[in-house]
Amino acid sequence: MATSTPSPFSAFWTAFRSNRGALLGLWTVLAIVLIAALAPSLAPYDPTVTDNQVFLTPPAWHSGGSAAHWLGTDAIGRDILSRLMHGARLSLAIGVAVVALSVLLGCALGLAAGYVRGVFDMVVMRCMDVILTLPSLLLAIVIVAILGPGLVNAMLAVSIVVLPHYVRITRAAVLAEAQRDYVTAARLSGAGHLRLMLVEILPNCAAPLIVQASLGLSTAILDAAALGFLGLGAQPPLPEWGTMLADAREFVLRAWWVVTFPGLAILITVLALNLLGDGLRDALDPKLKR
Amino acid sequence: MQVAPPMHPSAPLLEITDLQVDFPSDMGVLHAVDGLSLQLHAGEVLGIVGESGSGKSVAMMALMGLLSFPAQMRAARMHFAGQDLLQASAAQRRAIAGKDMAMIFQDPMSSLNPSFTVAYQLCETLRLHRGMDARAARAQAATLLAQVGIADTASRLDAYPHQLSGGMCQRVMIAMAIACQPQLLIADEPTTALDVTVQAQILELLAQLQRAQGMAMVLISHDMGVVSQVAQRVAVMYAGQVVEVQAASTLFDTPRHPYTLALLQAMPQRSRGAARLATIPGMVPGISDRPSGCLFAPRCAYVQTACSAPAPVHRAGASQVRCHFPLNAPGGPT
Amino acid sequence: MWRFVITRLGLVIPTFFGMTLLAFFLIRLVPGDPIETLAGERGIDPVRHAQLLHAYGLDQPLWTQYGIYITKVLHGDLGKSIITQAPVMQEFLALFPATVELALCAMLFALLLGIPAGVLAAVKRNSVYDHGLMGAALTGYSMPIFWWGLLLILLFSVQLGWTPVSGRIAVAYFIEPSTGFLLIDSALSDEKGAFLSALGHLILPTMVLGTNPLAVVARMTRSAMLEVLGEDYVRTARAKGLPPWRVVGIHALRNAMVPVVTVIGLQVGVLFTGAILTETIFSWPGVGKWLIEAIARRDYPVLQGGMLLLGLIVMAVNVLVDLTYGLINPRIRS
Numbered sequence: 001m002a003t004s005t006p007s008p009f010s011a012f013w014t015a016f017r018s019n020r021g022a023l024l025g026l027w028t029v030l031a032i033v034l035i036a037a038l039a040p041s042l043a044p045y046d047p048t049v050t051d052n053q054v055f056l057t058p059p060a061w062h063s064g065g066s067a068a069h070w071l072g073t074d075a076i077g078r079d080i081l082s083r084l085m086h087g088a089r090l091s092l093a094i095g096v097a098v099v100a101l102s103v104l105l106g107c108a109l110g111l112a113a114g115y116v117r118g119v120f121d122m123v124v125m126r127c128m129d130v131i132l133t134l135p136s137l138l139l140a141i142v143i144v145a146i147l148g149p150g151l152v153n154a155m156l157a158v159s160i161v162v163l164p165h166y167v168r169i170t171r172a173a174v175l176a177e178a179q180r181d182y183v184t185a186a187r188l189s190g191a192g193h194l195r196l197m198l199v200e201i202l203p204n205c206a207a208p209l210i211v212q213a214s215l216g217l218s219t220a221i222l223d224a225a226a227l228g229f230l231g232l233g234a235q236p237p238l239p240e241w242g243t244m245l246a247d248a249r250e251f252v253l254r255a256w257w258v259v260t261f262p263g264l265a266i267l268i269t270v271l272a273l274n275l276l277g278d279g280l281r282d283a284l285d286p287k288l289k290r
Numbered sequence: 291m292q293v294a295p296p297m298h299p300s301a302p303l304l305e306i307t308d309l310q311v312d313f314p315s316d317m318g319v320l321h322a323v324d325g326l327s328l329q330l331h332a333g334e335v336l337g338i339v340g341e342s343g344s345g346k347s348v349a350m351m352a353l354m355g356l357l358s359f360p361a362q363m364r365a366a367r368m369h370f371a372g373q374d375l376l377q378a379s380a381a382q383r384r385a386i387a388g389k390d391m392a393m394i395f396q397d398p399m400s401s402l403n404p405s406f407t408v409a410y411q412l413c414e415t416l417r418l419h420r421g422m423d424a425r426a427a428r429a430q431a432a433t434l435l436a437q438v439g440i441a442d443t444a445s446r447l448d449a450y451p452h453q454l455s456g457g458m459c460q461r462v463m464i465a466m467a468i469a470c471q472p473q474l475l476i477a478d479e480p481t482t483a484l485d486v487t488v489q490a491q492i493l494e495l496l497a498q499l500q501r502a503q504g505m506a507m508v509l510i511s512h513d514m515g516v517v518s519q520v521a522q523r524v525a526v527m528y529a530g531q532v533v534e535v536q537a538a539s540t541l542f543d544t545p546r547h548p549y550t551l552a553l554l555q556a557m558p559q560r561s562r563g564a565a566r567l568a569t570i571p572g573m574v575p576g577i578s579d580r581p582s583g584c585l586f587a588p589r590c591a592y593v594q595t596a597c598s599a600p601a602p603v604h605r606a607g608a609s610q611v612r613c614h615f616p617l618n619a620p621g622g623p624t
Numbered sequence: 625m626w627r628f629v630i631t632r633l634g635l636v637i638p639t640f641f642g643m644t645l646l647a648f649f650l651i652r653l654v655p656g657d658p659i660e661t662l663a664g665e666r667g668i669d670p671v672r673h674a675q676l677l678h679a680y681g682l683d684q685p686l687w688t689q690y691g692i693y694i695t696k697v698l699h700g701d702l703g704k705s706i707i708t709q710a711p712v713m714q715e716f717l718a719l720f721p722a723t724v725e726l727a728l729c730a731m732l733f734a735l736l737l738g739i740p741a742g743v744l745a746a747v748k749r750n751s752v753y754d755h756g757l758m759g760a761a762l763t764g765y766s767m768p769i770f771w772w773g774l775l776l777i778l779l780f781s782v783q784l785g786w787t788p789v790s791g792r793i794a795v796a797y798f799i800e801p802s803t804g805f806l807l808i809d810s811a812l813s814d815e816k817g818a819f820l821s822a823l824g825h826l827i828l829p830t831m832v833l834g835t836n837p838l839a840v841v842a843r844m845t846r847s848a849m850l851e852v853l854g855e856d857y858v859r860t861a862r863a864k865g866l867p868p869w870r871v872v873g874i875h876a877l878r879n880a881m882v883p884v885v886t887v888i889g890l891q892v893g894v895l896f897t898g899a900i901l902t903e904t905i906f907s908w909p910g911v912g913k914w915l916i917e918a919i920a921r922r923d924y925p926v927l928q929g930g931m932l933l934l935g936l937i938v939m940a941v942n943v944l945v946d947l948t949y950g951l952i953n954p955r956i957r958s
Binding site: 122129130136138145146147218225226229232245252253256260262267270274275278 | 638896901
Binding site: 354355356359384385386387388389392393395397400401402403404405406414415418419463466 | 749855856857859860861862863864865866867875878879
């Protein structure tokens with residue numbers, strides 16, 4: 001009985017599919033992406049519109065709440081549901097931007113360091129060591145303190161903080177592959193350094209990079225929210241979930257919904273991304289071992 | 291080398307009847323052990339021979355109670371030293387394991403805990419099963435190491451496994467196994483992972499200990515040559531079934547099962563000059579291609595149409611053969 | 625062994641210099657005039673500007689400045705806080721014990737709950753316990769701790785009134801700081817109820833800060849245990865008839881702890897990160913809260929000094945962890 005070897009993708013998909021947690025993560029992430037994409041049309045209100053008549057309204061199922069504002073309103077009358085939806089756009093955008101930036105920069109540095117070796121390699125790795133040793137939020141805070149609070153600076157800070165992971169992965173892959181015969185062969189046949197790096201070596205670190213990136217997405221969102229909570233990230237009136245929590249802190253006693261829902265949104269998003277990341281790693285694992 | 295002739299009291303020390311071990315999986319059920327029946331008398335040495343996947347190790351692990359999820363085991367009868375193992379509680383089986391029935395394994399270097407000294411691991415058994423205190427246990431441990439041929443016992447006692455060679459680790463394993471003077475010692479491929487020169491030493495040691503302590507021994511190997519040196523009786527296993535049991539002295543000249551014959555012919559020691567080594571065509575059945583009749587039929591040189599039915603077991607005294615048409619029997623093919 | 629120690633310590637030196645370099649350049653990276661940044665004033669008149677320039681040594685070449693800075697750091701002089709004019713080092717030392725107390729309790733919380741949880745999940749693999757515990761661990765890992773803290777305050781302090789909302793001890797008590805650890809100091813003092821008050825104030829922040837490490841420890845313990853439980857030496861331990869608690873709790877756990885200990889040590893950085901947020905929420909008078917306030921008030925010497933000190937502490941802990949790992953692993957020790 002002959003069985004054909006399945007393609008790498010279908011092997012991966014079969015392994016991934018059997019992991020129920022990973023599937024749950026996938027559907028949740030897709031739902032969040034959908035909400036984020038359709039937020040302008042989906043949200044009942046404009047997230048920045050304030051209405052002092054209805055400030056601090058409880059959620060619809062509470063006494064005092066109304067169906068006009070499903071999840072209630074905040075201290076200056078903005079609809080929480082709408083703000084959460086638009087916040088999804090922000091968080092996802094932040095996550096993707098941070099990861100994209102760190103992957104690009106990290107790969108470039110890692111490739112260069114692993115390829116060139118010598119003093120350059122040493123300097124880069126020592127810098128990465130310093131970044132890794134410093135507590136992540138501390139470094140991000142200091143960077144933002146220098147550059148000034150704001151969304152863009154927060155994103156930059158978080159990118160720098162997660163940079164070392166990508167540098168290490170890429171550099172390790174380069175070091176492992178550069179010894180291989182096919183690389184020597186390609187070099188002998190006249191391939192330029194850049195071509196070698198991009199075409200031959202980079203595809204081999206794809207799997208660990210993908211796993212790290214998906215897990216990095218959740219870290220990025222969490223860190224950005226933390227900066228927002230501390231007042232150093234997205235500034236009001238941007239509906240970033242962490243920033244919403246900062247505003248809400250003083251109302252913990254009076255209006256629990258202003259505090260609960262943004263945090264819940266962060267938790268669900270990060271959890272879904274982590275489930276997805278874990279599932280990806282488990283499904284790609286046999287390939288990682290290659 | 292000679293082993294002591296077995297005594298035959300009426301009741302066997304070990305009796306297994308119709309042992310089944312299954313491993314359910316996504317692709318079906320793997321019958322690792324399929325209807326195994328064996329008897330062993332006190333002081334007797336039995337060799338079990340078979341390829342990987344024949345079920346020889348799994349059967350002995352089932353006997354020791356070492357199988358874990360997802361293995362499913364059942365047997366008609368499993369008696370040891372008069373005790374019914376099937377009815378015994380987990381605690382009762384633990385009281386037997388390591389004390390009356392001991393087992394040593396294939397890779398001695400990974401079978402010892404790397405974080406504890408030799409003394410700790412030896413004394414553990416002594417303190418648990420023989421109730422010794424720390425000092426008595428340590429003294430006894432030193433004696434045991436000397437018994438298995440390790441010189442300089444004092445420094446070896448405080449050594450860690452990674453500081454010892456493979457042969458020495460196996461000697462330590464043997465010392466742990468005989469610490470409580472077991473009635474049965476099961477040796478699962480004890481020499482496979484060792485150098486050729488050390489192999490002979492370990493086998494000699496096992497034979498000598500068996501003689502001195504009068505314990506029964508089961509020696510598992512895929513290597514006929516190893517088994518022929520030590521065993522009195524040999525059982526041949528194929529795909530989870532026992533296909534032949536015969537006295538070692540006669541098995542090599544008159545094998546009765548075609549598989550045994552094929553194994554003997556494939557032994558490098560028996561090759562004649564420049565002739566090519568004989569091989570057995572085909573492969574051991576897996577989960578999906580297990581024959582409904584005789585399991586060896588697809589690869590047998592003597593196969594006939596009747597072989598599509600399950601093979602009957604012919605018993606004669608302590609010997610048995612599972613075949614429709616046994617070899618070297620009156621009236622059968624030779 | 626000593627070679628290992630020396631090599632490991634040697635790696636510290638470049639990291640130390642890297643960190644001091646980073647701290648050194650920090651002030652100069654702030655947009656605007658460094659003098660204004662350092663003095664915390666705006667629009668300084670030219671005469672005073674020149675005076676300050678000389679006083680801060682900014683008229684010297686860069687390398688000399690760095691040399692002076694390093695010398696000062698090695699003497700413990702990290703400058704003065706712009707706001708309070710007190711030496712940064714002094715303020716740090718006064719506030720650090722509070723953070724350490726919180727971090728230690730959080731780590732203890734994580735270990736006491738996390739290790740048993742991981743062991744249970746591994747031993748009962750794929751059971752409802754396993755999925756439940758690991759699901760809880762993943763949730764804890766994904767939790768924004770600043771929200772988690774607010775939620776717990778809402779539940780336990782506001783709704784139930786069981787725990788206080790902020791601070792280290794009830795305002796009524798005044799305890800002489802001797803060790804800086806309020807638990808110890810209050811227990812030693814004569815004031816009735818002080819210890820309980822301190823304990824009560826610790827509970828919620830400990831739970832909040834310890835949630836993330838708890839999740840990491842549980843997951844790590846589970847995966848380490850799963851690997852170890854499949855090893856040959858665990859099979860040997862079972863074959864010796866050892867009771868299950870001994871097999872899991874001593875033979876398996878001892879080896880599984882090695883990767884877990886490494887992870888624990890590396891959690892220190894995470895603990896400090898979490899402490900920044902936890903202290904902010906609970907108004908816990910530690911280093912984290914100090915740093916956050918420094919940002920709002922543009923107290924750059926505090927930021928610079930605090931960052932450097934925390935970074936150096938994490939570095940020191942990492943080295944300690946590596947050395948401890950060498951001690952635990954007998955292969956390196958001998």
